[in-house]
Amino acid sequence: MTIFAVFARIGLLSFGGGLSGWVFREVVVLRNWISEEEFLSGLALAQILPGTNIANLSVYIGQKLRGVPGVAAALGGLLSGPFFAVIALASVYDRFRNIPYADAAMDGVAAAAIGLLLIIVLRGTRHSARKPAGAVALAATFIGVGVLHVSLLIVVAVVGPLSVLAAWLGGRADA
Known part of the structure; x- marks a missing residue:
């Protein structure tokens, strides 16, 4: 309730x-x-x-x-x-x-x-921003959309897979 x-x-x-x-x-x-x-x-x-x-x-x-x-x-x-x-x-x-x-x-x-x-x-x-890959993805998204006025879909299509790859590689390095 x-x-x-x-x-x-x-x-x-x-x-x-x-x-x-x-x-x-x-x-x-x-x-x-x-x-x-x-x-x-x-x-x-x-x-x-x-x-x-x-x-x-x-x-x-x-x-x-x-x-x-x-x-x-x-x-x-x-x-x-x-x-x-x-x-x-x-x-x-x-x-x-x-x-x-x-x-x-x-x-x-x-x-x-x-x-x-x-x-x-x-x-x-x-x-x-605690992890370098997260900070880079955040900055790239901000610059792409906010400063360069690139379509959000294009920025996400590029930055998204790269940030997933960086997180995956970072997770493997921690193991």
């Missing part, structure tokens, strides 16, 4: 890229249900699997916590609130779209979501 309530609140009170930041705060920082490393592993897995990252992440966390019932609780909680909220908001959208401060309020919400996402990025950077 607690898993459902936590994910229902996350689903109702946040949106977009900021969801992973809220999940991190609720699951790792406030409740200590999983470790930071487990969260970052789950987030990486959620990003490479098909589907939305947050749904995949909720499945990962639910499975870690309670198995199949945990998955049902986390995913059900995450999706049930927004489902009904979108239906309600769509029915009254025309009445409220002309309110003068509506755009400013949405800009504030978007800024908060970006801030939460930056926290995840900084923590992920700290963990991946």
